[in-house]
Amino acid sequence: MQSRVVRMVCWLAVCLPGMAMAQNLLENGGFENYRSCPRQDNLLNEAVPWYNPNGATPDFYHQCFPTVQMELAPHSGQGLGRLFLDVSWAEYLATPLKKPLVADECYFFEMYVATPTPGKYLNGTMGAFLSEKPITSSEKGLFTADAQIIDNALTTSIPQLRWERISGYVKAKGGEQYLTIGSFKRLPVFLGYFYIFVDDVSLLPIEMNLGKDTTLCGRKSTLSLDATTPGATEYRWQDGSTSPTFRVTKPGTYSVTVTTPCKVLRDTIKVDYALDFDLGRDTTLCEGQTMTLKVTPGLPPTFRWQDGSTATTYPVRQAGLYTLRVEQARCVATDSIQIRYVLPPRLNLGLDQNLCGAEVYTIRPDFAEGKFSWQDQSEAIVRTVGQSGFFQASVSNECATIRDTIRISYGDCGCVLYTPDIFTPNADGQNDVFQPFGCGDITITSLSIFNRWGELIFQTTTAPFEWNGKYLGKTAPVGVYGWLIHYQLNQGTGVLAEKKRGALSLTR
Structure with missing residues (x-):
């Protein structure tokens, strides 16, 4: 099948993308905006509306003025913040929210941090505190607020200067309007000071x-x-x-x-x-077939087929692409269907055959316009048969499947079991074994050999059914021997169990 050809033009009012993620309640959460490009340390206030809540000196850097203090690229964009933590020295980042939090509603907080000295990082201290009023101090020490978000996942084994995520959920008490980021549990010990970079801070309502x-x-x-x-x-x-x-x-x-x-x-x-209409799937027809395409009832009257006609039905008599265009106000919908014609398949296995004795027959199928297969899953297309039966094959294409059967019969001239009267097991390559055979409808099931006193000297129930003239591993003496053969005879409607006796001469 060829691919469908479909073109749709939507009303402007309904061709809208899916809903976007919840809006960040923090303005300038990625430190992208500034009042003046920061050209030195301690300028957090340039990253409006971020501000410094205590007497310490947090930093704001931006690629508008590259500096060696900006030891890594921002997590995204061009700006980032930096905090320094030491004994009795705690720096924080603070900002107002765009709107107060709603009581009992859930919010998702996220920020990215990185440090040049991960071995000094204090796990379980960094986090975020949401409050109804801003927390401020003229001192430079630790805020011991009960922060809603505290990092307990990062450890001192985090890679150097690689951005790591700190995140968590907040269930609002209601009225929270300020966010403060920093350490809320403890500060480093003597000589344990470290810097930590912060970027892409967000607070999102849990809504969908x-x-x-x-x-x-x-x-x-x-x-x-x-x-x-x-x-x-x-x-x-x-x-x-x-x-x-x-x-x-x-x-x-x-x-x-x-x-x-x-x-x-x-x-x-x-x-x-x-x-809402559909012309259907692409279709393949046989030569000579026709089909009728129909306009779905209830569609607006403004429609036309690919040739400009406006009838509610369209007769298809040849291969091609058929299109229906429907208009309603500014909505235009077009659907197409590809019609293809193929010749019907052909197959001829030949006339039924009546065979005799050990005759075989080779079936040479004459077929075209499709894929050939035998009913019995035989892989060879040309096959030689030597037994009675019905042999069926088929040829299929997208138009149709046809079948033909040929009958092979050995019944008209009788089916005979042939046995030699004499054999010479002298290893000269000629007539060295006694081997019976029959027509295709005979299946030998056992062969037994007896000496002149009626003693059983050889027996086999598996093919090949033949005697090499030996008894107990030694060459049997020259003489006359008896044989008994059990076999099955296929009579078309059934299978008969038969047996036959006879004599043979062993000479050298």
Whole structure:
């Protein structure tokens, strides 16, 4: 099948992308904006609205003025902050929120940190504190606030100057309007001082919204639904898929459940199509066949086929691409279907055959316009047969499948078991074994040899059914021997168990 050709033009009002992630409640969380380009240390206040909450001297650096103090590239963008921690010296970054937090609502905090001296990093001290009023001090010491976010994951084994994430959830008491970042548990001991860089700070509401119920233009229009939620641990859509996003390709109701450590969110959206029609899948027809394409009932009257005609049906009598274009206001939908014609397959296995004795017959199929196969899964197309039976084959293509059968029969002239009267086991390569054989409908099951006194001297029940003229590993003497052969005879409607006796002469 060839690929479908589909073109859709949507109404402007409904061709919107999926919902974006929740808005960061921090302004300038990536330290990108400044009042004046910082050209020295201790200029956090240039990164508005960030400010210094105590008497220490936090830093703000930006690539507008490169400096060796900026020991690594920002996590993203061009700016970053830096804190210095020492005995009795604690630096902090503080900023107001864009709006107060709502009581009992969940929020996701995240920031990236890096240090040039990871061996001095104090695990379980760095974090973030959200408060209703700003915390300030003219002193340079530790804020011992009960911070909602404290890092307990990073250790002194973190790589040097590599950005690491500190994150966590906050359930608001309500009214929190200020964020302070720094150490809230303890400060370094003597000679344990270290710097820590901070970038990409965010505080996001734990919320998710798929948007309002939507109407798209044509049947093949698509819509991307985005359920991305800060810190989500699992996404589950109505079909069981687990991606944060879902692409809508047909009308229906779509729902998602998002699990976070703080709460579970659910949302549903209904998607309709204004011009809901489909000409069907690309189709292959046999030569001489026709089909009729139809306009879906209820479509607006403004439509036309690829040749400009406006009938509600369109007869197809030859191969080609057939297109229906429908308009309604500013919505235009076009669907196409590719029609292909192929010749019907041909197959001829030949006439039925009546064979005699040990005759065999080679079936040479005459076929075209399709793929050939035997019913019994035989791999060779040309096959030689030597037994009665019905042999069926087929030839298939996208148009049709045809079958033919040929009958092979040994019944008209009788099926005979042949045995030699004499054999000469002298290793001259001629007539060295006694070996019976029969027509294709005979299956030998055992061969027994007796001496002149009726003693059994040889017997086999497996092919090849032959005697080499030896008894107990030695050459049997010249003389007359008796034989007994059991065999099965295929009679078309059944199988007969038969046996035959006779004599043979062993000479040299």
